[in-house]
Amino acid sequence: MKKNFGMSAFAAGLILTAAGSAGFAQFQSGSYGSTKAAGIEQTATAPMSSDGNFSVASFPSFPPELAAGEGKAETESFCAMCHSTRYITMQPPLPAATWEAEVNKMTKAFGAPLPETTAKKIISYLQTQYTPESRKQ
Amino acid sequence: MHVRRHNISRRDAFKLLGAAGSGLALSHWLGAGAAFAQQKTVGQTIEPFTGPGPNPHWNSIGPYATEPQKAPLILLTDRPVQLETQRSYFRMAFTPNEAFYVRWHLSEIPNRIDLTDWKLKVEGNVNKPLGLSLNDLMEKFKPVSLAAVNQCSGNSRSRFQPRVPGGQWGNGAMGNAMWTGVRLRELLDAAGLKAGSAQVQFQGLETGSGPKGLGSNLFLKSLGLSDSVLDEALVAYLMNGEPLPMLNGFPVRLVVPGYFATYWMKCLTWIRVLTAPDENFWMKTGYRVPDTPRGNTTPEEVKAGSVKTVPITRMPVRSFLAWPDGSSKVPAGMSVTLRGIAFSGYGRVVKAEISEDGAKSWREAQLGEDHGAYSFRTWEAPWIPKTPGSYTVAVRATDEKGNTQPDELVWNPGGYLWNRIEKQEIVVGKAS
Numbered sequence: 001m002k003k004n005f006g007m008s009a010f011a012a013g014l015i016l017t018a019a020g021s022a023g024f025a026q027f028q029s030g031s032y033g034s035t036k037a038a039g040i041e042q043t044a045t046a047p048m049s050s051d052g053n054f055s056v057a058s059f060p061s062f063p064p065e066l067a068a069g070e071g072k073a074e075t076e077s078f079c080a081m082c083h084s085t086r087y088i089t090m091q092p093p094l095p096a097a098t099w100e101a102e103v104n105k106m107t108k109a110f111g112a113p114l115p116e117t118t119a120k121k122i123i124s125y126l127q128t129q130y131t132p133e134s135r136k137q
Numbered sequence: 138m139h140v141r142r143h144n145i146s147r148r149d150a151f152k153l154l155g156a157a158g159s160g161l162a163l164s165h166w167l168g169a170g171a172a173f174a175q176q177k178t179v180g181q182t183i184e185p186f187t188g189p190g191p192n193p194h195w196n197s198i199g200p201y202a203t204e205p206q207k208a209p210l211i212l213l214t215d216r217p218v219q220l221e222t223q224r225s226y227f228r229m230a231f232t233p234n235e236a237f238y239v240r241w242h243l244s245e246i247p248n249r250i251d252l253t254d255w256k257l258k259v260e261g262n263v264n265k266p267l268g269l270s271l272n273d274l275m276e277k278f279k280p281v282s283l284a285a286v287n288q289c290s291g292n293s294r295s296r297f298q299p300r301v302p303g304g305q306w307g308n309g310a311m312g313n314a315m316w317t318g319v320r321l322r323e324l325l326d327a328a329g330l331k332a333g334s335a336q337v338q339f340q341g342l343e344t345g346s347g348p349k350g351l352g353s354n355l356f357l358k359s360l361g362l363s364d365s366v367l368d369e370a371l372v373a374y375l376m377n378g379e380p381l382p383m384l385n386g387f388p389v390r391l392v393v394p395g396y397f398a399t400y401w402m403k404c405l406t407w408i409r410v411l412t413a414p415d416e417n418f419w420m421k422t423g424y425r426v427p428d429t430p431r432g433n434t435t436p437e438e439v440k441a442g443s444v445k446t447v448p449i450t451r452m453p454v455r456s457f458l459a460w461p462d463g464s465s466k467v468p469a470g471m472s473v474t475l476r477g478i479a480f481s482g483y484g485r486v487v488k489a490e491i492s493e494d495g496a497k498s499w500r501e502a503q504l505g506e507d508h509g510a511y512s513f514r515t516w517e518a519p520w521i522p523k524t525p526g527s528y529t530v531a532v533r534a535t536d537e538k539g540n541t542q543p544d545e546l547v548w549n550p551g552g553y554l555w556n557r558i559e560k561q562e563i564v565v566g567k568a569s
Contacts, residue, residue, distance in 0.1 A: 038200070040202070040203050040209050041203070042203075043203060051253070052251045052253030052255075053249055053250070053251050053252075054251075054387065055248055055249035056205035056206060056249075056384075059204055059216070059218055059246070060202065060203075060204065060215065062200070062202060062215045063215075081346060082345060082346050083216055083217065084214050084215045084216040084217075086213070086214040086216075087214055089185075089186070090186075090199070090214060090305050091186075091188075091305060092186060092187055092188025092192075092295070093186070093188050093189050093300075094188075102302055109352065109353075109418060109422065110347050110351055111347045111348040111351045111353055112347070112353070137186075
């Protein structure tokens with residue numbers, strides 16, 4: 001530990017403030033990132049009356065950016081009829097057969113009105129962009 | 138990227154300090170700063186997806202989002218809404234309403250309910266169909282309070298290997314609340330079950346845009362009338378002593394103590410007595426588990442079509458380390474407290490144990506207050522990591538039926554029933 005004989009009170013104070021107590025404690029401060037982080041906005045309270053209606057604001061949408069590629073437009077418009085396409089981006093990379101089974105589940109078990117050519121296109125898109133071998137984002 | 142705040146140049150600094158003549162001290166100061174500049178100090182954004190390996194994080198990896206009446210929670214999906222509760226909330230026995238996870242199945246979920254119009258219907262194979270207002274429920278029936286854990290069947294699905302499709306929950310699709318409401322049995326008795334009644338079906342206000350008769354149009358769940366869980370079930374209008382948030386099922390939701398949340402119908406509006414087993418998608422196809430120990434099977438057995446399945450019911454015993462969470466180092470020699478929660482759908486937790494060596498040796502933790510058989514039970518254990526290094530802290534719980542968490546994986550195609558022992562790497566740093 002260094003002792004700073006002969007330093008003015010001012011300088012000693014500066015050193016103490018900036019570099020920790022009595023000498024040169026090993027610390028670092030004031031590291032701020034240069035990129036802008038996404039904040040979460042606060043929400044305002046909606047007006048209310050004393051009637052029997054209990055309401056909340058609209059549920060916010062957070063559309064994800066799907067991978068660019070053949071079939072993206074069909075995937076966005078048809079899948080989003082029933083659910084957010086976050087259902088796609090939320091998944092881990094899945095094998096091609098699993099994506100095919102998922103789309104078939106939507107059409108067969110859940111009755112999604114997809115023309116067969118569209119279903120094929122969507123399966124192909126998901127198999128091209130969202131498998132363990134291909135997924136980038 | 139990193140920026141030092143004391144960004145005065147060497148020359149400016151000499152000007153400042155020149156009068157003091159402490160050049161020696163200054164050069165040490167700036168020299169130290171230059172060494173620190175090598176350290177990486179700015180946190181990176183979490184990866185956008187995990188897999189094909191298991192999700193290595195305690196929670197899922199989505200961004201934070203703020204939905205009506207909720208604190209910022211981890212977003213899985215926005216339509217329908219699925220939100221996960223952050224790990225830090227599991228240091229306490231009761232999960233605050235605003236932090237309670239959210240899981241809906243279909244996209245049309247209520248934004249507005251008119252309580253002058255809304256009635257809870259008890260109908261079907263009954264002598265006297267009922268239509269009860271919220272006020273009727275609060276005034277005409279005896280209020281009952283019960284602490285119970287609500288856990289999504291797919292909680293921790295992102296641990297599965299190989300990964301399975303579905304909501305990629307980390308560990309935060311669970312919460313515990315003090316539920317207050319009316320006993321389901323009282324409502325059924327008031328309506329009077331007719332002979333030939335087999336099941337009771339629950340329907341809430343959520344609907345989907347799929348065709349009528351399919352699971353994409355209605356979410357329906359049923360329980361057998363002979364199931365003893367019905368004797369403990371509540372129709373709850375208070376959650377931790379407050380009205381339920383809309384996203385958690387305002388004005389009333391079904392509480393099925395010990396059972397996975399799939400049965401805990403939100404915005405419960407129809408209680409329907411059936412004369413035959415419910416064969417809708419959410420009973421016959423969805424939420425089923427292999428009829429094997431721990432619901433275990435293999436992709437090969439599934440492919441061969443040899444797996445017999447049954448509807449999911451009770452939650453296996455689980456326990457979690459909430460703190461330390463591995464996001465910061467712990468100074469060697471410091472006495473810290475490991476803490477978290479434990480629960481079981483089979484009865485009260487009677488033991489929680491912790492390990493500092495990756496589940497090789499165990500010692501007992503101190504259990505917190507007993508809020509009832511189906512509640513979270515907090516646990517804590519003092520820990521003094523004496524030497525610097527990396528420690529694997531693990532926790533396991535045992536319930537009153539003698540069920541103890543195993544250290545083995547679970548696999549089934551639905552991604553259900555995960556209850557493996559949780560482990561957390563904790564880095565202990567030198568303190569001298």
